[in-house]
Structure formats: C-alpha cells, structure tokens
Amino acid sequence: MNEHALRILEFEKIKQQLMHYTASSLGKSRIEALFPSGNLDEVKKWQEETDEGATVLRLKGSVPFGGITDVRPALKRSKIGGILQAKELIDIADTIRGSRLMKNFISDLVEDRELDLPILMELVMTIDPPGALERNIRSAIDDQGGVMDSASPALRHIRGQIRTCDSRVKQKLESIVRSSGTAKMLSEAIITIRNDRQVIPVKQEYRGSFGGIVHDQSASGATLFIEPQAIVDLNNQLSEARAKERHEIERILRVLSEETAEYAEAMLENVEALAQLDFVFAKAAYGHQMKATRPKLNDQGIIRLKKARHPLIDRERVVPIDVVFDEHTHALIITGPNTGGKTVSLKTIGLLTLMAQSGLQLPVDEDSEASIFRHVFADIGDEQSIEQSLSTFSSHMTNIVEILKEVDFSSLVLFDELGAGTDPQEGAALSMSILDAVYGKGATIVCTTHYSELKAYAYERPGVMNASVEFDVETLSPTYRLLLGVPGRSNAFEISRKLGLPVDIIDGARLQISRETNQVDKMIASLEKNRKAAEEEEEKARKLKLEVEAKEAALTKKLNELERSKDDILKKAREKAERALKDARQEAEEIIEDLRHYKKNGQVKEHQLIDAKTKLAHALDSLEQNNSTASQQPVQKAASGFQPGDAVKIISFGQDGYIVNKISDQEYLVQAGILKMNVKAGDLKRVKEKKKVKPVVNVRTSGQTVRPELDLRGERYEDAMLKVEKYLDEAMLAGYPRVSIIHGKGTGALRKGVTQLIDRHPRVKASRLGAQGEGGSGVTVVEFK
Incomplete structure (x- = not known):
C-alpha cells in the first residue's frame, strides 16, 4: 500500500479516532500497527471479526475489559530471572482476572444466546488464565501493591517485632519530650525522623545533656536533631527488624516472580489474545459511533x-x-x-x-x-x-x-x-x-x-x-x-x-x-433538466408509495381489530358453552345421587341405575359436542371406525382408555387402567390422543415433578453432567420410555459431554440428535431399555 496515499487521504486520523475506543494500551498498540491489506480473504476475516464484535455490543452494550493492562514487559523480565515489584505482580493478577472474565463473558454469551461467533470464540479459547498464580499473588499483595503480613509467617513475626520496637521508642521519646526538666532544652516538643531514626530537636547549648547521636542540624545551626542515648539500642533493634523485613519481602517477591516465570509463555499468549479482542471491540464501537455498516x-x-x-x-x-x-x-x-x-x-x-x-x-x-x-x-x-x-x-x-x-x-x-x-x-x-x-x-x-x-x-x-x-x-x-x-x-x-x-x-x-463547446453545454443543460425531471417523478413515486403503505397499514389495523373481535366472540361463546356444560354435569351428578338414594331404599335396581347414567352420559356428550363447535374444534362421532391405539372415553363409566383390538364393527376391546373390557361402539367417544402406548404420568421425586425433558442451557459443564446423571435415573423410575436433553448448539461442549455420559449409562437403549421440529442438534433424544 502506497505510504503517500495513506498520508494524503488522512488514514492516520482514522487510526487516532479509533484509539479513543480502546480499553487498554494493548488495543492501542494493535491500532498503531494497523495497515490496509490487499488480500481479499484476510480482509473478509477482519470484517467478520468486526461484525462479531458489533453483535456483542448490540446485545450487551459493553465488554468487561476492567483491570487488563500490558504486562508483557514484566512477564519477559520474569523469564530472564528478574525480580518483579509488588505493583507489577498485582497488575499481572488483575490481568489474569480480566482474562478469565473476558473468556467467561464470550463463552456464556455464545452458550446462552446460541450465537455463532467463531472468530471471537477461537480467540477466547486460546486464553488459559493461571488461577493458581493469581491466588498466590493476591494472598501476598494487596490491591495497592503492598506486601501483606499474611504473605509469610516470617514476615508476620518480623512486622510484629517492628511494631513492638517502634512503640517502645515512641514511648521513651514521648516521656523525654513531656518531661518538665527537658522542655527548656528542646526547640520544639516534637518527635521527628532523620536518617530513618526517630530523634528530637535539641538546642545547641544543651547538646551534652542527652548524649547519643547527632543526625542533623537546622540551617541556622541553633537546633540539633539528636537520637538520645536512651533509645539508641531500641532504634538499632528497630533498624535490624526493618532490614529483615526488606529481605523477607524481597524473598517473597522472588518466589512469586519465579512462579510467574513458569506461566510467562502462556500469559504472553493470553495478552496477545486480549490485545486482539480490545482491537476488535474498538473497531466495532467506532463503527457504531459512525452508524456504519459492514460492506x-x-x-x-x-x-x-x-x-x-x-x-x-x-x-x-x-x-x-x-x-x-x-x-x-x-x-x-x-x-x-x-x-x-x-x-x-x-x-x-x-x-x-x-x-x-x-x-x-x-x-x-x-x-x-x-x-x-x-x-x-x-x-x-x-x-x-x-x-x-x-x-x-x-x-x-x-x-x-x-x-x-x-x-x-x-x-x-x-x-x-x-x-x-x-x-x-x-x-x-x-x-x-x-x-x-x-x-x-x-x-x-x-x-x-x-x-x-x-x-x-x-x-x-x-x-x-x-x-x-x-x-x-x-x-x-x-x-x-x-x-x-x-x-x-x-x-x-x-x-x-x-x-x-x-x-x-x-x-x-x-x-x-467554439460551436462544439456550445453544443456540449447545451447537451449538459438538457441532461441536467432531464435529471431534475426524473428526480421530481421519483419524489412523486416515493410519496405515492408512502400513501399506499399508509393505507395498507390502516387496512391491516382494521383486519387485526376484526380478528380480535372475532376472537372475543368465540371466547364468549366458549365460556357460555362451558358454563352450560358445568351446569349439566352438576345436574347429572344430582340425578345420580338421587338414584343412589333410591337404590339404598330398595326402590331402584342396579341395571336401572346404569341405564339412567348412560342416558345422562349421552346427553352430556351431545352438550360437549355443542361446546366443541363453539370452540371451533372438529366434532368426533361416537362410532367412527376406531383403530387399535386410539384414545377413547367409555361414556357410561366416564373412564379414559385406548382401543386394544377390534372385535366387530359394533364392539371393541378397550384397556382402561388395569382393566380390559368389551365395550359397544356407541358407548365410546374419541378423545384427544395422548399416547398409543401406556400413558405416562408425572412422577414426583423428592417433592419435584420429573418432566420428559431436561434443559441444560446456561449451566456450567460440571453441574450439567451431575444433573444429567441424576435426571436419567429419575426418568427411568418415572417410567418414561423416552426423554429429551436440551443442551443448545453453542460450542458443542455440552452436547459432547452429554453424549459421552449417555454412552456409558447401562440402562440407555439408544440416543440420537433431535429431528426437525424437536430442536435439531441442540437436543439429544434418549431411549431406555
């Protein structure tokens, strides 16, 4: 690419604007190196990654880049044996945390929303945050970059000594300063520090009254900063303890630096991936600000x-x-x-x-x-x-x-x-x-x-x-x-x-x-006139289109209102029919109760009771058919050629069952619960089919209903595997012949784990991915033996 063209077209200004959307110096370094490519495949990949970044920003609004810094210089120094400072180590820990959050953010987004973000997923899959190193650093160094007492038992002991010595020195000096006998000898009644030693300001003429060591004097020479002989030994002990503290801190930093060196190569790869992610999301944010589109x-x-x-x-x-x-x-x-x-x-x-x-x-x-x-x-x-x-x-x-x-x-x-x-x-x-x-x-x-x-x-x-x-x-x-x-x-x-x-x-x-120039000008003028006329016609056509669209919207609105009105009418009709059905059922129950009462008194025989109940059931069936008509549901005739496996209702008993076999055109063998019986066709009514095999009922396990499917979307891998194993056992106890496990498409990790677990299960007969209408490759269907 021609450098002169880049400069004169002000491409550098575009890069400067783009830098405003980076989250760290990592992204800025990528932008500084940005150079147009002349390779079509490479540019297509660049545009694809920018589009993926734009998709993430559109859904989530922002990306968690907090805490990520350019720790590459520190990592490289650790590789050659350098001792890192506490601030550098805490930056490394923050970057490890940031890389973990970024990986989880993209992975969860893909898993939860079933998005297709292959380039971003490939980037985050290269990130392997060393959690052990992060924990060790944070257990030794606080957020401000200070080494904590808990970094080692030795450091805790040394700092205890320092606090004790420091307290004794302060007490001794405060007793001197507050003494009425020494007040006139001091320039000020204060304790100060010189050469890392605690001293008091003594007037020149009283130099010999305290003994000890002179560490400094005022500009005029009238005041000497003296460490009294009484605290020299205590200050010596304090200095020794602080020297031990420095050595212990240095040892702790050396150990952490050596541990960092072990992970340096992997972390450098992590940082490169984070730099690319920062760059990608900066491009996406810049495009969003410009209201740009992917060409x-x-x-x-x-x-x-x-x-x-x-x-x-x-x-x-x-x-x-x-x-x-x-x-x-x-x-x-x-x-x-x-x-x-x-x-x-x-x-x-x-x-x-x-x-x-x-x-x-x-x-x-x-x-x-x-x-x-x-x-x-x-x-x-x-x-x-x-x-x-x-x-x-x-x-x-x-x-x-x-x-x-x-x-x-x-x-x-x-x-x-x-x-x-x-x-x-x-x-x-x-x-x-x-x-x-x-x-x-x-x-x-x-x-x-x-x-x-x-x-x-x-x-x-x-x-x-x-x-x-x-x-x-x-x-x-x-x-x-x-x-x-x-x-x-x-x-x-x-x-x-x-x-x-x-x-x-x-x-x-x-x-x-010239005559030719005049002709050209006239031709141009004619073209401009025709262009303006065409634009006016186009504007008229546009306005006409808008009017047609407005009328279409108005008609659509009216049609929707009519549909809603129709739905309201049907709803009211269904409610009326349901009320009538409820009243009829109540009346029938009252009649039956009366008949039973008569039976107790010996006034009605059992066959008379059954005949009466059959008549009532036929009446109720007719009422139910009227209710179905009001609900715009197709009416099933009582005897309409049942087939084995058809779900039916025995009218005289009010019991659901299914056809086992056809005895004749007017009689069928029916399974109702645990009983099989011959039933006349006129005493049967087809109902909505549930299953042609034994019906499945919900079984409660530990107070919860076992459903015919298990949804794992949004679950962590380990938690999901535990849930699948438990669910398969509960589903078998519930008597399900077949269940579905919903794992989503995503990266395929959950699907692979589910497949492996099912293959090892001794009671699983077969498994397959869902067919069209069952969830496709986002669902695994399991059949039990």
Whole structure:
C-alpha cells in the first residue's frame, strides 16, 4: 500500500479516532500497527471479526475489559530471572482476572444466546488464565501493591517485632519530650525522623545533656536533631527488624516472580489474545459511533457506495454521495466548479476503500460494496489554490511518474485536478494521455478536472463515466451532491448574468467559444433538466408509495381489530358453552345421587341405575359436542371406525382408555387402567390422543415433578453432567420410555459431554440428535431399555 496515499487521504486520523475506543494500551498498540491489506480473504476475516464484535455490543452494550493492562514487559523480565515489584505482580493478577472474565463473558454469551461467533470464540479459547498464580499473588499483595503480613509467617513475626520496637521508642521519646526538666532544652516538643531514626530537636547549648547521636542540624545551626542515648539500642533493634523485613519481602517477591516465570509463555499468549479482542471491540464501537455498516467485498474493482459520508467531516454537515463502479465502469471523471466538493468526493472514495481494507465498517447505507485493491495511489493537490506555479506542476508530475511505474490491474488511482498548473490545451492533452496509460493497465480511476475536453473523453471511451458536483445557479452555491453520468458545467455565463453582467457582454462571450463547446453545454443543460425531471417523478413515486403503505397499514389495523373481535366472540361463546356444560354435569351428578338414594331404599335396581347414567352420559356428550363447535374444534362421532391405539372415553363409566383390538364393527376391546373390557361402539367417544402406548404420568421425586425433558442451557459443564446423571435415573423410575436433553448448539461442549455420559449409562437403549421440529442438534433424544 502506497505510504503517500495513506498520508494524503488522512488514514492516520482514522487510526487516532479509533484509539479513543480502546480499553487498554494493548488495543492501542494493535491500532498503531494497523495497515490496509490487499488480500481479499484476510480482509473478509477482519470484517467478520468486526461484525462479531458489533453483535456483542448490540446485545450487551459493553465488554468487561476492567483491570487488563500490558504486562508483557514484566512477564519477559520474569523469564530472564528478574525480580518483579509488588505493583507489577498485582497488575499481572488483575490481568489474569480480566482474562478469565473476558473468556467467561464470550463463552456464556455464545452458550446462552446460541450465537455463532467463531472468530471471537477461537480467540477466547486460546486464553488459559493461571488461577493458581493469581491466588498466590493476591494472598501476598494487596490491591495497592503492598506486601501483606499474611504473605509469610516470617514476615508476620518480623512486622510484629517492628511494631513492638517502634512503640517502645515512641514511648521513651514521648516521656523525654513531656518531661518538665527537658522542655527548656528542646526547640520544639516534637518527635521527628532523620536518617530513618526517630530523634528530637535539641538546642545547641544543651547538646551534652542527652548524649547519643547527632543526625542533623537546622540551617541556622541553633537546633540539633539528636537520637538520645536512651533509645539508641531500641532504634538499632528497630533498624535490624526493618532490614529483615526488606529481605523477607524481597524473598517473597522472588518466589512469586519465579512462579510467574513458569506461566510467562502462556500469559504472553493470553495478552496477545486480549490485545486482539480490545482491537476488535474498538473497531466495532467506532463503527457504531459512525452508524456504519459492514460492506460486501470483492476484488473485481466493483464499488457500490450508498449514501457514503466522509468519516472526518461532521455528520450534521457532510453531504452523502452515491458512487457506482460496476462491471463495465472502471473510471470516473468528476467535473464541476471550485469548492463544489470534487476533492471531498475523491477523498471519500479513497479513504473508505482504505478503511474497508483495514477491517473497519463504513459510514454508508446497507448493501454497499467495496473492492479490495493491492495498491491505492493518490495525487491530490490544494483545490483551493488560485495560482499553481511551475514547481507545483513539477511536483505533481514527479508523483504521477512514480505511480505509472507501479500501477497495475489491481490498483485504485486518484487524480485531483489532473494536468492543472500548465497551459490548458497542453494540460488537457497530457491528462488524456495519462488516463489512457493508467486505464490501459486495468486500474480503477477517479479523476477530478476543470478541463472540458475530459468530458468528451468519458463519452468516447468505454468503461469511463462522467460525474459532476451539483451547483445551484439560483443561490450561486454548491450543493456538494455527486451526480453520476452527468458532466459538470462551468456555469460562468449563468453566474455572471445573476450577478448583473450586461446581457450583450455575455452574448459576445458566447460567440468567442467554439460551436462544439456550445453544443456540449447545451447537451449538459438538457441532461441536467432531464435529471431534475426524473428526480421530481421519483419524489412523486416515493410519496405515492408512502400513501399506499399508509393505507395498507390502516387496512391491516382494521383486519387485526376484526380478528380480535372475532376472537372475543368465540371466547364468549366458549365460556357460555362451558358454563352450560358445568351446569349439566352438576345436574347429572344430582340425578345420580338421587338414584343412589333410591337404590339404598330398595326402590331402584342396579341395571336401572346404569341405564339412567348412560342416558345422562349421552346427553352430556351431545352438550360437549355443542361446546366443541363453539370452540371451533372438529366434532368426533361416537362410532367412527376406531383403530387399535386410539384414545377413547367409555361414556357410561366416564373412564379414559385406548382401543386394544377390534372385535366387530359394533364392539371393541378397550384397556382402561388395569382393566380390559368389551365395550359397544356407541358407548365410546374419541378423545384427544395422548399416547398409543401406556400413558405416562408425572412422577414426583423428592417433592419435584420429573418432566420428559431436561434443559441444560446456561449451566456450567460440571453441574450439567451431575444433573444429567441424576435426571436419567429419575426418568427411568418415572417410567418414561423416552426423554429429551436440551443442551443448545453453542460450542458443542455440552452436547459432547452429554453424549459421552449417555454412552456409558447401562440402562440407555439408544440416543440420537433431535429431528426437525424437536430442536435439531441442540437436543439429544434418549431411549431406555
């Protein structure tokens, strides 16, 4: 990639903006090394990882990067035997914790939401946080980087000695300072520190009154800082204890540094993975801030940018442009007035191409497409210059010469004001010749120019398209819109007329230009008129579409209201039928109770009781059919050709069962609970089928109902395996012939563990993944022997 193009297109500013979204210096180091790639497969992977990061941010809002720092220098020093400082060790512990949180965050998100994040999962799977090292560091060093008493028994003992000695020294000195006999000998009644020894300020003339050691004196010499002889021995003991403390701390740090060295290689890999994750989420956050989208990619020179915005211009001010390079277009000639936005359009195309090739999402609308180029070249001058000297022309030619040496079919070449700075006729001819040379090598070209000759160039060459930046003659200001397929006009005559230049002077000027130029201007004016007419028609069509959509929404709303009204009517009808059914059942029970009462008194025989109950059941069945009709459920006829396995209800007994065998068209063998009996077809009613084998009932184990499926989603691996083992035993006791274990798709770890456990279970007959409608590969179906 051409360094000059990166600099002139301001790619470095994009990197600076991107750095604001990193969480640590790890991500910043990756951004500093960021360089566009010319490899399509590599760029696709970069764009995919950015898109995965954007998915995570969309779902979770943020990522747990807290505590992670660049500990690589400390890890490398530990490898060569260096002793790490306490602060470096606590940074390492914080980074270990942060890496563990990050790994769990991504893994849990994939497991819980069943997301497909292959690149991020591959990164976090390389992270192996050394938990033992983290625990050892935290047991010895506090969060502020201080070595704690608990770091070793020896350190705790030494610090106890220090506190004891320090207390005795302070007590002795305070007794001296507070003594009325020594008060006049002291400059101040205080205890201070000199050379790490506790001393008192004594007036010069009383030097010999205390004995001991003089450690310092005031600037005037009037005060001496003396360690009285009475505490010299105590201070010596204190100094010795502090020396022991330093040696013990050094020993503890050495041990922890040696342990760190054992994990250094693995931790360096962890840090590299964290650096990449920080970089990926920074790209995703930057894209979110720009309201960017992921572009489609190709390496055929095809560019389709919809509503493209220059990322370094304020979103409230920038004017979006559309850019199209299809299979038949390989060069774009942009014409128009100064300050009209030609160079901004040129830079937008170049910079967005560099961003796409760096794995960044683009500030464009959905379904935009970018091409991957091995080389991007740019020759861009100052479009605001009023005069260009020969030296400027020479500088541009030097740059163009270098471009011509390296350009090939996989290059994007940006020319701003090609051929400017010299004689217009020669400049135009030179520009066309340069464009022919670059185009002949198969490169993709974007060129801005003032030369009207280049407008005709685009019409004469296949694969070359004219474009222009729009200028509003009425307001005498540019609109900054890029118009594809329409060459620009100078608009000098129109602007002059608007500003009040006499018409006869303008007409005289028109006579001075060639007939061909007049025809070209007229053609351009006609194109602009047709374009504006087309835009007006498009706007009318858009408004009409909006009206149709509004009417469609209104009709849909009314239809939904009708559906809700219908549902309400049906609900009320069902409720009415249910009330009637309930009343009928209650009445039937009362009749039966009366019959039983009569039976007790000897007034009714048992067969009479059964006949009465059968009649009541038929009446109830008719009422139930009416209720089903109200609920819009299909009505089953009593005797409608039952098949073995059909679930039925014996009307006279009110007992559910299923057909075992067909005896005749009018009689069936029915299993009801533990009993088998011959039942007339008229005494049977088909019910909603539950099972064609023995019915499964919920069994309570330890106060809980055993369900026919076990959901493991969101469980840790070890907990999940324990739950599966317990569940299989409970399901067998419950009498289930078949159960389902829901483990989700995710990384496949839970599915693999479940499969291995099932294969070892002695009572499992077979297992398989769920079919379509059963949960697919996220469910394992288990059959018992």
